[in-house]
Every structure is written in structure tokens, then in C-alpha cells.
Amino acid sequence: MSGIVRILAREESGIVQVKIIIPHPNESGTRKDELGIVVPAHFVREGSVKVNGAALLDIELGPSVSTDPFLQIRFPGKKGDVLNVTFLDNRNELFTAEAVVQ
């Protein structure tokens, strides 16, 4: 089930824009399938982003985030900074990825 978290980090005039895509079904727990049975909740709940080992931001997510959550953040940085991203879903499945700012 767990795919690879994709990160794209680009620096432009001192500001790094980070795009994060987590391949995940992100079921809210309220949707019904074709048979009318409620699909159990399965969504990314929390995450953290680190730059060069220092915490940049923590995030808590609710069930109303789209399938394959797509997040974008910005911070002042430079090319070569190392990003570490960790996400955890409500079934304690861990998603991690590392990327270098381009």
C-alpha cells in the first residue's frame, strides 16, 4: 500500500518552494462504496518536515484532505539544503522521504 513520497524542492531568489505528494487512498471514513457499505477511515494524520536536521513545521491533518495529499510549503533557504519528510497515517503506517533543494 505504501508508495514513495515524492518531493520537489526548488530555490528561487532565496525562497524554497517545496511540493510534497503522498500516494495514499485517504479515505475519510464517511464515504460509501457501490454496495452502500461505509469505507473505513484510512488517512494521513500527521507529519513533520525538517531542514538540515532542524524542525521546520509539524502538521496535523484531518480526514477532509484529498486522495494522494498534495502539500506545498515555503521557507527561506538555499540550494543543497536537505529536506526530511515524515508522515504517519491512522493505521500507524509511516511514510518518509528525503530530498535535496535544487
Add this chain to the structure above:
Amino acid sequence: MRRRKFFTTGAIFSAYLSIWPASLLAGWSEKNFQRCTIEQAFVNAFGAREPVRSDKITIVAPPVAADGSAVPVQVISSLKGEEIYLFVEKNITPLVFKCTLKGNALPWFSLNVKMKESSALYAVVKEGGDYFMTSVHVDVLAQAC
């Protein structure tokens, strides 16, 4: 005894597994992400403090979304925010995310949001113990939940 040793290592290992991912992250607040009304969600997140309307926060979202299953929403603020919240009024769980900014992260956040129906969006930014907010309305043509 071999068997006893196996049990002990197994117990230690499973304890490690159960603690490790949870302690790695801040912890998810069940109370904030309850199924409730928007008013209750505000109380759950901010307690008795009521967010003040401010023009220093901007929500960038399409006024009309063809598909409610992924509506791109940007929250931008010129305040030096500590926390950013986003609420969708008509969703079953109004709070979409709570973002805690650390280090030098900019108060700029974008996410694809699921919307059940046409609704108001509220963005709240915490700065120095006070909460500031703004809202926009998004019409949804095809619903999702």
C-alpha cells in the same frame, strides 16, 4: 532458557515498535478533528478565545470548483504566524489541517482539500497568543466526501 529469551526480546521489540512512530511526531489531537459543527470545531481548537477578522490573511481558492474531491486551497499570511488552521464549514469534520510553524517556515501553505458541498472556508492564524481569521466562499458543482 531459549524460549524465555525469545519472549523478552519480542516484548521489547514490539514495545519499541508501538512507541517509536508515535513519539517521532507531535501527536494527533482527536478532539480537534471531531465530527461537529464549525462553532464547536472553533471551541475545540481555540477554547474561549474567538478569532478576530484580519486582512493580513489571504485564502486563494477557486470561487467555483468543478470537482469537490480536490480543491486547491492556499493560505497566505503577512503575520509572523505560529500556527495555521483551515476549516471547511459544511464538511463532516470541519478542521482540515493544523500546521505548527517552527524554525523559519513562511506562513504560506497550500493543500488539496475535499469538499462535501458548497461552503465557506475559514483560515485562522495564531500570532502571539491571539487568533486572526479570514473566510472565503467556494461553490462546489460535483460533491465528494
